[in-house]
Amino acid sequence: MPSQNLADSDSDENKPQPRTGGRAFYVLLVLLLIGVMGIVLFSICEGGSEWNCEFSIGILVAFASMAFGGLFGLLFGIPRSVSKPNNNKPDGHEPTTEPNTNLEQISDWLTKILVGAGLTQLNKIPRKLGDLSAYLAKGMHDLPSDRSFVTAIIIFFGICGFLGAFLCSRIYMAALLEPEQLAKLRKQLTSAGQLLDAKSALRSVLNSTNPPESQIFRSTAHEAMKKAFSVRKEFPTDRALAILMCRVERALNGYESAIRMLTQIITDFKRANKDSGPDFAALLYNRACYKARLGEELQNSGNANKKSELWKEAWDDLGESVKLDPANKEEAENDADLNFLPQVKNRAWNTPA
Numbered sequence: 512m513p514s515q516n517l518a519d520s521d522s523d524e525n526k527p528q529p530r531t532g533g534r535a536f537y538v539l540l541v542l543l544l545i546g547v548m549g550i551v552l553f554s555i556c557e558g559g560s561e562w563n564c565e566f567s568i569g570i571l572v573a574f575a576s577m578a579f580g581g582l583f584g585l586l587f588g589i590p591r592s593v594s595k596p597n598n599n600k601p602d603g604h605e606p607t608t609e610p611n612t613n614l615e616q617i618s619d620w621l622t623k624i625l626v627g628a629g630l631t632q633l634n635k636i637p638r639k640l641g642d643l644s645a646y647l648a649k650g651m652h653d654l655p656s657d658r659s660f661v662t663a664i665i666i667f668f669g670i671c672g673f674l675g676a677f678l679c680s681r682i683y684m685a686a687l688l689e690p691e692q693l694a695k696l697r698k699q700l701t702s703a704g705q706l707l708d709a710k711s712a713l714r715s716v717l718n719s720t721n722p723p724e725s726q727i728f729r730s731t732a733h734e735a736m737k738k739a740f741s742v743r744k745e746f747p748t749d750r751a752l753a754i755l756m757c758r759v760e761r762a763l764n765g766y767e768s769a770i771r772m773l774t775q776i777i778t779d780f781k782r783a784n785k786d787s788g789p790d791f792a793a794l795l796y797n798r799a800c801y802k803a804r805l806g807e808e809l810q811n812s813g814n815a816n817k818k819s820e821l822w823k824e825a826w827d828d829l830g831e832s833v834k835l836d837p838a839n840k841e842e843a844e845n846d847a848d849l850n851f852l853p854q855v856k857n858r859a860w861n862t863p864a
Contacts, residue, residue, distance in 0.1 A: 539675055546573065546667050553660055557652070565657075568650040569664060576665045577672030584676030586622050589684060640665065702745055706752065709738040713755035716762070723762045732759050747779045750790040754797055766805035773798045792835035799828035800848035807851070826854055 550573065554565035629636070640662060648657040712735035721728040739756045746752060753776045761769035777794050780786055806821035829849065833840045843849045850856055 535678055536675075539671060539678070543668075543671055546664075546671070550664065557654070557656060557660075565651050568647070569660070572647055572661055572664050573668040576668040577675070580669035580672030580674075581676035583625070584673040584678075585680050586625070587673075588677040588680030702742075705738075705742050706746055706749065709735070709742040710752055710755060712738050713752075713759050716759050717755070729763065732763050735759060736763075748783050748785045748790070750793055753794065757797060757801075761801065766801045766808070770798060770801045770805065773801065787835060789836045792832040792839055795828045795832035795835070796839050796842070799825040799832065799843075800846070802828065803849055803852055822852060825849070826852060829855070 547570075550566060550569040554562040554569060557565060641658070644658045644662040644665065645653075647661045648654070651657040651661075716728070716732045716735045719728055719731065721731075723729070736756065736759055739752060739759075743749070743752060743756070753773070757769045757773045757776070760772050773794060777786075777791075777798065780791055780794065785791060802821045802825035806818040806825065809815075809821065810818040829839070829843055829852075833843070843855050
């Protein structure tokens, strides 16, 4: 049978995609790198042989300033919940509970207090900042340049921390606090769990020590296939699910039935414009294996004409699979399901079927 890397590896299309803040985060990252480079250069120039001490103090002050600025950014950036009347309820009943908004209220209170206190003490901020810089500069050489440098670190990294936390809270927390987004996230998690459960059930059937003709095997296999068919409605182009289903179908009803199922799945991939890349190549590869094995069975039963037809189709599928994913060529040459085909056995990959 095809190796595990062809059959059981999950495609990337069903994995949740990360949210992005656009270019703002990249600009912020560049600014942080510039700030760190400034600390390095200043430490080397001013610190001399003790540059590592200057650098350590500078980095610690930078991180502390980012954390402090980030706290303010979080307070200013926490989104508010908007209460929307639900007029679409079929029974006319309104919800009896509302989201807990304590975090928003605390954020609002603290923001107003800090802004109010800051405005009243605005004229004292430069002096307090100077005192803080002088205190921190004692960890360096306590020179005037050290104090100016510490002041620059506090202001620069404090602003960066504020902007980073503000952007994160507005972009990520806003999505998490929206009821629609929460419902969507729950649905995605539920669907992903059902997909994993279906795959696990199919793998358990394939790893079962019970013979395929036994009642226990068939009952378990039918139950697993029922789960898989239900999940496949939502994930029609999941490669691992499709191939596992076909393997169980082959164990239940033979190669011919597995070929029909896999052909339908390949058609679904084409309709979804997924007829390229490693996923589609793996489907063609597996169908080539089934056709080659079915042809071998027919040859043993004396039906040579049908065997030749199936082997030709298997070679066509394999050739298309190798075009889409060249790694399948070496795979086929070592695959017991395919290496008895004349072209594969003789390494005649350019020979027509």
